[in-house]
Amino acid sequence: MATPVLHIGNKNYSSWSMRSWLALKWGGIPFEEQIIPLGGEGYGRSEIKEVRAVSPSGRVPALHVGDTVIYESLAICEWAAEQAPSLWPADPLVRAEARAVSSEMHAGFFALRRDMSCNVRRRLSFTPNWPADTRTDLERLFELWGGLRARYGSDGQFLFGQRSIADAMFAPVATRLRTYKVETPDVAQAYCAAIFADPVFKEWEAAGEAEPWTLEQTEALYR
Ligand SMILES: N[C@@H](CCC(=O)N[C@@H](CS)C(=O)NCC(=O)O)C(=O)O
Structure with a gap:
């Protein structure tokens, strides 16, 4: 093939x-x-x-x-x-949970995505004032990440210990927290640091930083 x-x-x-x-x-x-x-x-x-x-x-x-x-x-x-197959956790129930959180990301966090358009290389110097629905998304995000890290943290640095599709789904969210200077609890910050240190993520990031294109409507946010 x-x-x-x-x-x-x-x-x-x-x-x-x-x-x-x-x-x-x-x-x-x-x-x-x-x-x-x-x-x-x-x-x-x-x-x-x-x-x-x-x-x-x-x-x-x-x-x-x-x-x-x-x-x-x-x-x-x-x-x-x-x-x-190692892209999902090995245990069937843990795998089901990883699918649930991946689906939640895929189908949800609408306000967060609306207000924090992906812009991997940008860094805001201030934190915007988030609307209520965005704050609710952030609370849910930190609750979700914090809960998973508390349960699976002893197995590694990622949401289910070892890297999984759940981390692929949330990696862009980690970049959004960084881009838009979101106030982030320590546990979530440590998780973001693990994503940012991942060599494969770094490869994507470096390529993004070097790109010649500019998306005006995204760059115009909060200016
Ligand atoms: N649910 C889709 C969403 C894909 C999506 O929205 N992609 C954006 C780029 S990140 C796109 O193609 N946008 C083109 C457009 O808005 O016209 C997925 O998970 O793949």
Whole structure:
């Protein structure tokens, strides 16, 4: 079979792309990547022409495996875990829990995502005043991370001890806390530090920092 091709957005701005990319890399799965810079005509409406050409939903990431197009970041992560089962925790119940928190991220944290658009390389010098629904998302996030770290912390630095898809799902959130100078409890800060120290995450981050593209509407936030 030909090498799978992962179509992604630019690394500085595309949080959903980061999730799938991390899972594939952590799983040691060979793939090629094709970057489509986000923005321009059709952006925000799933109508970027170049994205439509590779993804039926008009959104990235999309993984082409032979003739099959796997879109939706979590579906790509699940495909990766079929090749590399250690991407999920080994215990069935813990694995179910890891799937639950990954789905919660995938389907939720709407206010946090709305107010903290992914911008890996940016650092705000102040903390914006978050609306109530964003504060609620942050409280839930810290409760979730804190609970998992309390239970699985003895097995490693990640949410379920060892690196898993749950960390791929939350890694972009760690960057958002850093970008927007969010007040972050110690346990959550330590978890973010573990993500930032991960060599595969660093590879993504370095590539994002070096990208030439600028997404004006994201850069304009809180200026
Ligand atoms: N639920 C999708 C969301 C994908 C998504 O929103 N991707 C953004 C880039 S991070 C996108 O393609 N946006 C194009 C647009 O808004 O037109 C997933 O998990 O893959």
